[in-house]
């Protein structure tokens with residue numbers, strides 16, 4: 001395999017780290033812009049990889065180049081405090097005796113960053129009402145917003161986010177995701193985002209690194225990796241595909257019509273102007289199949305598709321990979337339904353998805 005290239009437009013990470021019963025061994029070239037998600041099961045080495053990049057693992061060997069700067073090679077090892085990374089962890093790590101503003105000023109002053117940066121992130125992360133408060137009086141989501149701002153006002157060259165939402169409940173996660181989207185869009189620096197939530201990958205990632213047991217299983221543009229059928233992702237309970245979609249309109253009841261390569265789809269979601277580009281995740285278990293088009297059911301999303309292949313799953317289920325107008329789809333049905341419809345590769349079917357199963 002060719003060696004990953006290293007240039008001003010890329011992040012080169014070649015790191016090896018041995019611990020008792022665990023070995024991290026990665027060789028990656030990541031884009032030096034946008035959000036690269038690092039995804040994989042618990043204990044696969046995601047946090048260790050971030051710690052290596054931050055310079056917090058003294059035993060790690062290898063090479064690290066970030067946008068033209070060498071942080072580590074055979075002759076060099078830049079110490080952690082000179083790597084100019086911003087980090088946010090699961091818990092905010094704010095200084096409890098200081099106000100929000102003083103926490104932000106602390107990192108900002110140490111970095112000697114411009115005042116506009118401080119003002120910019122206070123505004124973009126909607127922090128003005130919180131500035132006088134102490135971290136202990138904030139909700140978990142508010143604390144993480146402050147932690148994000150604190151990392152960004154130190155003018156880092158790279159932002160490392162280690163499961164920043166995992167201590168929050170689903171509602172709080174939903175509230176903070178738009179702020180993370182703003183960071184990804186406006187920070188102008190690459191973001192490495194460790195998570196084990198597929199929804200966060202689907203929503204935020206431009207690039208995806210899939211890890212298992214200390215190694216990289218797959219890496220590439222996020223949608224390509226998410227939609228691959230040959231990776232463990234496709235066997236998870238929440239397996240699905242992610243489609244690029246464009247908002248056409250929203251009706252009086254809040255139902256969005258979305259244009260995708262698979263066809264027009266209806267989904268629920270917040271008000272978004274026509275033309276807005278977004279990603280739509282369709283889980284395999286939300287897709288049912290019919291041999292004919294049924295307009296007499298409550299199902300709103302009816303897509304003509306062709307069966308590409310069929311894989312048996314444990315527990316009497318099967319997963320079908322479908323082609324729908326050039327877009328991939330997954331459908332998970334019972335083996336009994338497969339036999340009842342006598343489904344085979346190459347057959348034409350109608351893929352049916354409830355609109356309430358889709359969240360735009």
Ligand SMILES: Nc1ncnc2c1ncn2[C@@H]1O[C@H](COP(=O)(O)OP(=O)(O)OP(=O)(O)O)[C@@H](O)[C@H]1O
Pocket residue numbers: 019021022040041042043044045046047048049196
């Ligand atoms: N400080 C440490 N000392 C010794 N072993 C460690 C240490 N930190 C992590 N490990 C081990 O290294 C391996 C990788 O851990 P790591 O935290 O990087 O995984 P992870 O993918 O981030 O997991 P999770 O999703 O559960 O946070 C695991 O086997 C873990 O037990």
